[in-house]
Amino acid sequence: MATKTGIPTTPMAGTPAVTLSNEEVLRYSRHLIMPEVGMEGQLKLKAAKVLCIGTGGLGAPLGVYLAAAGVGRIGLVDFDTVDLTNLQRQILFSTSDVGRPKIEAAADRLRGLNPDIQIDTFETRLTSENALELFKDYDLIVDGTDNFPTRYLVNDTCILLGKQNVYGSIFRFEGQVTVFGAPGGPCYRCLYPEPPPPGLVPSCAEGGVLGVLPGIVGSIQAAETLKLIIGKGEPLIGRLLLFDALAMRFRELKLRKNPECPACGAHPTVTSLIDYAEFCGIRGEEAPALQTTVPEIAPRELKARLDRGDDLFILDVREPHEYQICNLGGYLIPLGDLSRRASELDRSREIVAHCRSGKRSAEAVEFLHKAGFRKVLNLKGGILAWSDEVDPSVPKY
Amino acid sequence: MAVKVIIPTPLRPYAGKQESIELQAGSVAEALVALTTRFSELKKHLYSDDGRLRSFVNIYVNDEDIRYLQKEKTSLREGDTVSIVPSIAGGSHIA
Numbered sequence: 001m002a003t004k005t006g007i008p009t010t011p012m013a014g015t016p017a018v019t020l021s022n023e024e025v026l027r028y029s030r031h032l033i034m035p036e037v038g039m040e041g042q043l044k045l046k047a048a049k050v051l052c053i054g055t056g057g058l059g060a061p062l063g064v065y066l067a068a069a070g071v072g073r074i075g076l077v078d079f080d081t082v083d084l085t086n087l088q089r090q091i092l093f094s095t096s097d098v099g100r101p102k103i104e105a106a107a108d109r110l111r112g113l114n115p116d117i118q119i120d121t122f123e124t125r126l127t128s129e130n131a132l133e134l135f136k137d138y139d140l141i142v143d144g145t146d147n148f149p150t151r152y153l154v155n156d157t158c159i160l161l162g163k164q165n166v167y168g169s170i171f172r173f174e175g176q177v178t179v180f181g182a183p184g185g186p187c188y189r190c191l192y193p194e195p196p197p198p199g200l201v202p203s204c205a206e207g208g209v210l211g212v213l214p215g216i217v218g219s220i221q222a223a224e225t226l227k228l229i230i231g232k233g234e235p236l237i238g239r240l241l242l243f244d245a246l247a248m249r250f251r252e253l254k255l256r257k258n259p260e261c262p263a264c265g266a267h268p269t270v271t272s273l274i275d276y277a278e279f280c281g282i283r284g285e286e287a288p289a290l291q292t293t294v295p296e297i298a299p300r301e302l303k304a305r306l307d308r309g310d311d312l313f314i315l316d317v318r319e320p321h322e323y324q325i326c327n328l329g330g331y332l333i334p335l336g337d338l339s340r341r342a343s344e345l346d347r348s349r350e351i352v353a354h355c356r357s358g359k360r361s362a363e364a365v366e367f368l369h370k371a372g373f374r375k376v377l378n379l380k381g382g383i384l385a386w387s388d389e390v391d392p393s394v395p396k397y
Numbered sequence: 398m399a400v401k402v403i404i405p406t407p408l409r410p411y412a413g414k415q416e417s418i419e420l421q422a423g424s425v426a427e428a429l430v431a432l433t434t435r436f437s438e439l440k441k442h443l444y445s446d447d448g449r450l451r452s453f454v455n456i457y458v459n460d461e462d463i464r465y466l467q468k469e470k471t472s473l474r475e476g477d478t479v480s481i482v483p484s485i486a487g488g489s490h491i492a
Contacts, residue, residue, distance in 0.1 A: 058487070148486045169487035174406040176485060192484040194452040200442060209487075242482070244406075247416065253460045253482065336410065 018047045018072070024116060028070050041230035042070060046117075048229045051075040051138035053126055053154055055106040057214030058144030058168050058221065060092040065222035067110040067117055071229070074110065075120040075138055078102045085397075089211035126150055128273035131157040140228060142166040142221055148195040149276035155180060155188035156270050159263045164228060168221040173210040173245040175217035178236045178255060179224055181264070185237040189270070190258040195280045213245050294365040296380040297352055299389040313346065315353045317364040326383060326395050328354065335360045342371055354379035354386070356397070398423055402432055402479045411438040425456060426469040428479050443481070453484045 020028070020042065031037040037045075048071050052059050055078040066074055082090070082097045082105055090102075097105040103123045110119050122134060126145075135141055135157050143154045143165055151169070158165040158181040165180040167188065180187045220241065227233045240253045263270040297305075305312060314330035316323060323332050333341050335355070345351065351373065353361040358381050365378040379386065387394040401419055404412045412418065413436060420435075422428035429450075433440040445451050456463045457480040463471045473479070 146487050148484070151486055169485045171485040171487060172406045174485070176482075191455065192453050195486075196451070196453040196484065214487075240482070242480075251460075251480075253457050253480065254462060254465075256462060256465050258464075 018043050020046065021116075024070070027114075027116075031069070036232045037230055041232065044230050045070045045226065046072040048140070049073040049075070049138045050140045050142060050225060050229075051077065051135060052142045052144060053077050053150065054144035054146065055090075055092060055102045056080070056086065056144065056146065057089045057170065057209065058218040059106070059142075060090050061215050061218035062142055062144055062222045062225070063092060063106060063110055064113065065219060066225060067114045067119075069222075069226055070114065071117065071225075073118040073120065073138075075122065075134070076103055076106055076110075077122045077124065077126055077134060078106070079123060079125040089209065089214050091215065126153060128153060128276065131273060132161065135161055135163060138163070140164055140166065140225055142168075142225055144168060144218060144221070148280045149282065151188060152195065152279060153273065153276045156263055156273055159187050159268075159270070160273070166221045166224050166228070168217045170209055170213050170217050172208060173213055175213055175220075175243040175245075177217055177220045177224070177241045177243070178239060179228065182235070182237040184257065186255050186257040187261060187264040189263040190261045191240065191255055193258075193262065197281050210245055216243065216245065294362050294369070294378050295376070296358075297377040298380050299386045302352060302379060302386075303390045311349060313349045313351045315345070315351050315361075315364070316355070317353055317361050318355050322356065322397075325397050328383065328386065328394070330354065335364055338364055338367055339371075342368065342373075345373070347373055350375040350377070352377045352379055354382050356382045357384055358382040398473050398475045398477070400428055400473050400475075400477045400479055402428055403481065405481055405483055405485075407483055407485060408439060408442055408481060411442060412436045422473055424469070424473055425458060425463055425471045425479060428473060429456075429469070442483075455482045456480070457482060 025032065028042050031042050032039055050066055050071050052063055052074060055063060055076050063074065063076065080102045082093045082100050082102055084098055087093060087095060092106045092109050101123055103121045107119045107121045124130060131153055141154060141158050141163055143151065145151060145154065154165060164182050167180050168175065168177045224236050227235055238255050240255045242251045242253065259265055262268060314328055316327060316330035316332045317335040317338060319334050320332065333344065353364045353376060355361040358378060361382060362378050365376045368376045383394060384396050387396045398421065399419060400422055401417050403417045404415060409415065418432060420428060420431045422431055429443065433443065443451060443454055450456065458466060458471055458473065459478055463469065
């Protein structure tokens with residue numbers, strides 16, 4: 001078969017003709033020999049410009065597959081640095097990348113994978129101030145972020161600019177994927193007009209994620225992105241794909257465009273970008289005020305008092321599986337069971353409650369005070385601070 | 398009607414750690430009342446203080462969003478699946 005190089009892409013107004021070199025023909029041959037992609041699709045991929053928000057768990061497989069597939073220009077937005085806890089799932093990074101800016105490590109990896117494509121790096125937090133400017137040069141946006149304010153910011157920016165948003169999100173072992181912002185299709189606000197209040201967002205007791213889950217969800221996002229670019233198949237527009245890795249089950253729900261949607265409805269009220277932290281009820285980055293209103297004890301002070309032989313009852317309010325990771329020898333009553341099991345505690349003794357970071361135990365202390373316990377203190381900073389300030393042999397997680 | 402309610406991962410801690418619950422209900426409202434009666438902790442996650450379904454929790458009967466059916470009055474047939482689908486932001490950050 002004759003080498004089909006030098007064939008210009010399907011004419012698109014204002015787009016320069018794109019061609020493949022012989023080496024690129026070989027690189028993409030497994031695409032080229034499939035009629036669904038073919039030379040036409042591959043040239044569309046080369047001409048495409050995709051912006052990936054986040055280079056973490058979802059962004060990793062996404063970036064890798066888009067780069068490998070020959071998407072001509074990939075923008076990466078992230079402000080974070082690689083840490084050891086990322087490596088359990090963020091497969092763009094190596095152990096030697098710990099401490100490096102994610103964007104730098106990601107760009108190196110993707111350029112190494114495919115030197116023929118352009119990688120744009122934006123080492124910045126996505127904000128209402130920079131989003132429109134960042135998005136405007138790209139055809140498609142892929143949302144691989146991990147928080148509600150950025151989700152709404154990405155959605156609203158896409159709607160304002162008329163761009164499609166390949167959405168994926170994960171929780172523990174469950175994922176959701178869809179395509180928002182397609183012409184006539186729904187947006188994120190059609191699905192969820194408002195975010196949950198911060199108090200109802202799961203905390204560490206329910207956190208965590210199966211490492212492979214973002215790999216699967218991010219790969220589905222990559223597949224949808226490639227399909228949208230080449231214009232083949234049935235995109236996840238108006239369909240919400242739910243995936244449960246534990247049950248290993250996919251389900252699909254109908255997702256409708258809300259005619260009264262504040263962002264994409266007939267009479268939108270979201271006409272410019274807003275303060276998304278405020279929209280999501282988050283003011284500043286501090287933990288809830290609760291933490292500072294309960295009486296506390298610093299780790300070093302606790303150590304000193306224990307060494308002195310003071311009669312202190314250590315109450316651990318974490319989950320049993322966390323106790324197995326590390327513990328201070330405390331009595332375990334998970335926060336969720338405390339109201340039911342408070343009778344197990346001796347009111348006459350002085351109690352020091354702790355958790356991982358001090359947040360759940362602050363709730364426990366508040367609860368116990370209300371329940372009439374007089375002498376209850378919260379271990380400030382939890383096990384993390386204990387490990388930092390008293391006993392580094394206690395692992396942090 | 399015997400129906401199945403699928404509990405999403407984030408709400409399982411408040412529903413006896415179960416993945417799904419079988420119960421008897423003739424409408425979505427009845428199903429949710431039966432569910433929150435059995436698992437009282439679920440209530441604040443599904444309803445706001447004024448007793449309305451929270452806007453970050455969607456309810457589906459089979460594959461259809463009840464907002465586009467008869468909302469909580471949507472009737473249920475034998476064997477229907479009711480899904481609770483809350484928004485998840487994703488990520489693995491721990492507090």
